[in-house]
Amino acid sequence: MELRLENITKKYRTITALDDFSYTFNEGICGVLGPNGAGKSTLMNIITDGIKPDEGHVFFEGDDIIKMGRRYRFHVGYMPQQQSVFSGMTVKHFMFYMASLKGMRGLDAGKSIADLLERVNLTGRADTPMGQLSGGMKQRSLIAQALLGDPDILVLDEPTAGLDPKERVHVRTIIKELSNTKIVIISTHIVADIENIADDIIFMNHGKIILKKDPGHDNTEDLESTYMRLFEDEEQ
Numbered sequence: 521m522e523l524r525l526e527n528i529t530k531k532y533r534t535i536t537a538l539d540d541f542s543y544t545f546n547e548g549i550c551g552v553l554g555p556n557g558a559g560k561s562t563l564m565n566i567i568t569d570g571i572k573p574d575e576g577h578v579f580f581e582g583d584d585i586i587k588m589g590r591r592y593r594f595h596v597g598y599m600p601q602q603q604s605v606f607s608g609m610t611v612k613h614f615m616f617y618m619a620s621l622k623g624m625r626g627l628d629a630g631k632s633i634a635d636l637l638e639r640v641n642l643t644g645r646a647d648t649p650m651g652q653l654s655g656g657m658k659q660r661s662l663i664a665q666a667l668l669g670d671p672d673i674l675v676l677d678e679p680t681a682g683l684d685p686k687e688r689v690h691v692r693t694i695i696k697e698l699s700n701t702k703i704v705i706i707s708t709h710i711v712a713d714i715e716n717i718a719d720d721i722i723f724m725n726h727g728k729i730i731l732k733k734d735p736g737h738d739n740t741e742d743l744e745s746t747y748m749r750l751f752e753d754e755e756q
């Protein structure tokens with residue numbers, strides 16, 4: 521599978537959030553590392569077709585996603601960084617609601633939801649209101665909804681933000697167990713989140729890729745040191 525971004529530029533008034541960004545994602549986990557304001561969330565939004573670029577194109581399996589339209593969305597699972605609040609909804613209702621948005625209904629949805637809650641270890645919390653979940657449980661329920669419909673492309677924007685170390689490990693383990701036949705894109709500013717699980721890593725800042733790393737083959741410098749070297753002057 522191939523998700524190709526070609527010369528993507530996205531501006532907000534005077535700020536260039538993505539600056540002629542090109543990259544091809546394939547199956548496996550790609551970590552997108554960069555400080556706050558680097559353009560990670562904008563990138564995730566473009567990939568999930570939530571916002572349109574000012575310039576450039578995204579191709580999935582060679583087809584322009586603008587031409588694919590709604591058909592493209594069914595290939596994508598998304599865990600956004602800014603989570604809307606569903607605090608009054610139970611975990612199960614939240615999952616059914618998200619499933620309905622993906623066009624899944626009835627028994628089919630029920631079976632997938634049960635499987636996914638099992639997978640993220642939330643079966644016992646199905647009837648708990650979202651607002652009463654711990655940070656880690658909430659993030660895990662958000663990962664579960666992103667997995668509804670078994671998408672080919674999974675986009676997780678800062679999936680461990682705000683979690684304690686134990687919860688971070690739990691979320692990382694779930695991500696690691698995802699099928700390696702998916703294109704998984706994870707953004708983070710925490711090196712440890714993707715260390716040991718990413719097949720490819722891109723470092724970005726000011727809307728551009730500043731370094732690509734293949735952690736399996738390139739061990740000349742550990743990730744933390746690379747991150748420090750590239751971003752030591754940045755605010756975290």
Ligand code: ADP
Nearest residue numbers: 532535537554555556557558559560561562563
């Ligand atoms: P990251 O996720 O890496 O922190 P973002 O993609 O959120 O980066 O932001 C990139 C740049 O674009 C930042 O300078 C940010 O302030 C700006 N930006 C992001 N979203 C908006 C928006 N909706 N309106 C105006 N500026 C934005």
Ligand code: MG
Nearest residue numbers: 560561562601
């Ligand atoms: Mg962000």
